Amino acid sequence: MKYLKPALITALVVFILSVAAILGTYFYIKSDLPSVDILKDVRLQTPMRIYSQDGKLISQYGVKRRIPLTLEQIPDMLEHAVIATEDSRFYDHPGIDPIGMMRAFISLVTTGEKAQGGSTLTMQLARGFFLTREKKFIRKIREIIIAWHMEQLLTKQEILELYLNKVELGHRAFGFGAAAQVYYGKDINDLTLAQIATIAGLPQAPSVLNPISRPDRSIARRRIVLLRMLDEGYISQQQFDEAAESPVTAAKYGAEIELDAPYLADIIYNEMIELYGKEEAETGGYKVVATVSSDMQQAAQDAVRRNLHDYDERHGYHGPEKLVWGADGDHDALPLSEQEMLNILENHQTFKPLEPAIVVKVNEKDIVIFNQQGKYSVIDWDGLDWARPFINDAKQGAAPKVAADILQAGALILIRKRPEDDHWQLAQFPQATSAFVALNPQNGAVQAVIGGYSFYQSQFNRATQAKRQVGSNIKPFIYSAALDNGYTLASVINDAPITQWQAGSGNAWRPENSPAEYDGPIRMRVALSKSKNVVSVRLLRAVGLENVVEYLPRFGFDKDEIPRDETLSLGSGSHTPLEVATAMAVIANGGFLIEPHFIQRIEDEYGKPIWVSNPPQACDPCIAEVEKPQAINPDDIEALLAAEFATQNSETAPIKDIPQAPRVISAENAFLVAEMMRSAVQINGHWDNRGTGWRTALLLKRDDVAGKTGTTNDVRDTWFSGYTPDLVATAWVGFDDNNRRLGRTTPNQNLVNKNPKRFNYIGNALIGSEAGALAAQPAWIRFMQKALAGKPEHLLPMPTNVVKVRIDKSSGKLTDRTDNTSMFEYFIDGTQPIVYASDAEMIESSEKGELNSQQLEDIF
Known part of the structure; x- marks a missing residue:
């Protein structure tokens, strides 16, 4: 009793002093403590994700990888693993675990080091949201106080859900949903027990325990997690044994990109930064649904790349990337080992779909290659015969006769797989570049956008940023002014x-036709279909230069960028492919100027729409309609799906107001320009009457398409723009160096021999100077072949104020004849001719010896 009383008094004093110290510390730091109330409305820093219309992930932006999950979405086994390892008494303590604190205190006393913090899940969450990892007593006191506050405000389930989504797990993964993707490329519900135990062990030290950086330490940590689960009764001995012996299966996975569209993603990313600022855009968890569909975007990308390879290959082979052995003609040099070749290939930069390979043997008509996958393949003569030497853009060498004319063993080359037949072919990175944009002419929703061959080679988006001379693509608008x-x-x-x-x-200005052929008096329809330069100049003069300059901005062209001289009629003005496509949409939709846009919908991190596009429509009048649900990814936007289907099935569905796009030209004017542009993509009876875009008629076999080629002076820029009433697209091909010409080609005898009949009839149309029809139009056609597949033809109805009368083809006057000298033509009522053509003005048309469209189709 002699010592008991002083001990009790001492303990009481220590207790009172401790309580006083804690209270004093609390009041001292109280003003600096963050408000825990914000946890009721917490926003996890979640990356922005961009999706296509059909729900495919295009890109993800943000330093922190996070996939927020509700507690119901998290597998029970993962919840058990985390609790067993990090805080087995989580559901029993008030945020501070006295036993854990005592264990940490004993460790400090016995070792002198602050190795264990005794932190509960709640304390770890408090530190993760509000504090740092520094090991100081004042930080620990702050952590305890905040944790206690959190337990008063939130339920255990809410705290656990926040922790599982917030905790840092290495390699920029925050939360277990992201960790499952980063380390295993899986949804969290698809993980094995071994994989669950691996990521459950990461919170202690994610940088040194993760299975990518330190697989050995990861295995040891996994075993500890499994032992804790076994001790707590969450798993059986058999489950423990199997999981503990499982091999490490982790690898670093990127975002689960499903549609490679980096130019589109970059446009949307920059728009989001303009709207929300960089930090908020990258961490606010926004889900952005683009206006494009994956099918359209992929079709455009395939068409552009294939077209650039076709252009580049008809101009000749630039040679291998380098020689890795056999340099200086030393063909007897010893080849490298397979591992040495793999090292060279792995370090050689290229861009998809090109792949590097090394030539290991050259036979007479084929080569044997070693690829990046460590496999040997054969490229036969069909994949080599195009490779005559490139001399310059306007000259090619002789066609090769054997494989040794092209390559030698030891050459590091590029190869590509031809999409049309899955055949490997010798390739090279195209020196020319291209842009492509497609949009819905009814509302401006962009359907596809390609800014170059590879975004990873050049981030410059030529579809939206490159202002290039448009050439004859300007003529439909000049002709529209003439009709007006x-x-x-x-x-x-x-x-x-x-x-x-x-x-x-x-000097004298002498505009010339291309080719320099002149037909004398010619009707406007024929002149536009054949892209007659001098006719365009004469129409500009007739309408007046200033009148045309004032007229063209109706189509969306910037007035300040329109040339103030007669070269305007030949396309000397510079505009982006997006601007040209927007202008063409005015003709396609019947006279309305629409606004191109790339974003259809923005949702917050919970899938709730916070912005939905409602663009002006090409309609007159625009009648309000019931809003329909959009195509989305059910896995990512379940709440929105449910809401939209509920709306769809409701008798009180909301009415969507439809803003009207401004009418800039009359429906009659648009209809007549469209008619001329339809002639530009037809053969029009026989070969001599073909429009410059005649390949469209052969390959699309549709009557609802219209288009216009475009080629600038000295062939520095080539274009093709065309449309149906539901889809308009523009393709451009040129060099980034505006001083470089696209050049010309001569026949490659190897390719002529493959199809001599085709070459004999139309070879002159496939060689010679590059032009819009040869360099740009094939990309447009290939895109349209996929975009229009299975869709019925759709022609806008003829305006009620338009009439159709029979005219003489030569004079454009009325005629009673019904032979090949006459045709039906469209006129705005009141402008049709009233005078009949005389017999002297009627010229017989002969189709003798000419190929009609069916014969040409058979040749193709």
């Missing part, structure tokens, strides 16, 4: 050379 000033499709203009003396320069 009294001309008709039957108006006859003189297709004859022009010489204009320019006093300022002391």
Whole structure:
């Protein structure tokens, strides 16, 4: 009793002093403590994700990888693993575990080191949200106080859910949903017990315990987690044994990208930054649904890449990337080992779909290669015969006769798999580049956008940023201005050379047709279909330069970027492919200027729509309609799906107001320009009457398409723009170096021999100077073949104020004849001819010896 009383008094004093110290510390730091109330409305830093219309992930932006999950979405086995390892008494303590604290205190006393913190899950969560990992007593006191507050405010389930989504798990993964993807490329519910135990052991030290950086330490940590689960009765001995002996299966997985569309993703990313700022855009968990569908975007990408390879290969082979052995003609040099070749291939940078390979043997008509996968393959003569030497953009060497004319053993080359027949072919990175954009002409929703061959080689988006001379793509708008000033499709203009003396320069301006052929008096419809340059100049003069300059902005062109001279009629103005496609949409939709846009919907981190596009529509009048659900990914946007289907099935579905796009030209004007552009992509009876885009008629076999080729002076820019009433697209091909010309080609005899009949009939149309029809149009056609497959033809109805009368083809006047000298033509009522053609004005048309469209189709 002599010592008991002082001991009790001492303990009481220590207790009172401890309580006083804690209270004093609490009041001292109280003003600096963060409010735990924010946890009721916590926003996890979640990356922005961009999806296609059909729910495929295009890209993900944000330093922190996170996939927020509800507690119901988290497998029980993972919950058990975390609790058993990190805080087995989680459901029993008030946020602070006295036993754990005592264990940490004993460790400190016995070792002198702050190795164990005695932190509960709640304390770890408090530290993760509000504090740092520094091992100081004041931080631990703050952690305890915040944890206690959290336990008063939140349920155990809410705390656990926050922890499982918040905790850092290495390799920029935050939360277990992201860790499952980063380490295993799986949904969290697809993990094995061994994989669950691996990631459950990461919170202690994610940088040194993760299975990628330190697989040995990860195995040891996994065993500890499994032992704790076994001790707590969550798993059986058999489960423990199997999981503990499982091999490490982790690898670093990127975001589960399902649609490779980096140019589109970059556009949307920058728009989101403009809307929300960089930090909020990257961490706010936004789900952005683009206007494109995966099918359309993939079709555009395939078409652009295939077209660039076709252009590049017809101009010749630039040679191998380098020689890895056999340099300086030393063909007897010893080859490298397979491992040495693999090392070289692994370190050689290239861009999909190109792959590097090494030539190990050259036979007479084929080569044997060693690829990045460590396999040997054969490229036969069909994949080599194109590779005649490149001399310059306008000259190629002789066609090779054997494989040794092209390559030698030891050459590091690029190869690609031809999509049309899955055949390996010798390849090279195209030196020319391209852009492509497609949009819905009814509302401006972009359907596909390609800014170049590879975003990873050049981030410059030529579809939206490159202003290039548009060439003859400007002519439909010049002709529209002419129609607005009294001309008709039957108006006859003189297709004859022009010489204009320019006093300022002391030179004569002589615009020429391409090719330099002149037909004399020619109707407007025919002139546009054949892209007659001098007719376009004469129409500009007739309408007046200033009148045309004032007219073109109706189509969305910036007035300040329109040339103030007669070269305007030949396309000397520079515009982006997106601007050209937008302008073409005015003709396609019947006269309305729409606004191109890339985002259809933005949702918050919970899948709730916070912004939905409602663009002006090409309609007059625009009648409000019941809003329909959009195509989305059910796995990612379940709440929205449920809401939309509920709306769809409701008798009180909301009415969506439809804003009207401004009408900029009359429906009659748009209809008549469309008619001329339809002639530009048809053969029009026989070979001599074909439009410059005649390949469209052969390969698409549709009557609802219209289009226009475009080629600039010296062939520095080539274009093709065309449309149906539901889809407009523009393709451009050129060099980034605007001083470089696309050049010309001569026949490659190897390719001629494959199809001599085709070459004999139309070879002259496939060689010679590059042009819009040869360099750009094939990409447009390939895209449209996929985009329009299975879709019925759709023609806009003829405006009620348009009439159809029979005219003489030569004079454009009325005629009673029904032979091949006449045709039906469209006119705005009141502008049709009233005078009949005389017999002298009627010229017989002969199709003798010409190929009609069916014969050409058979050749193709």
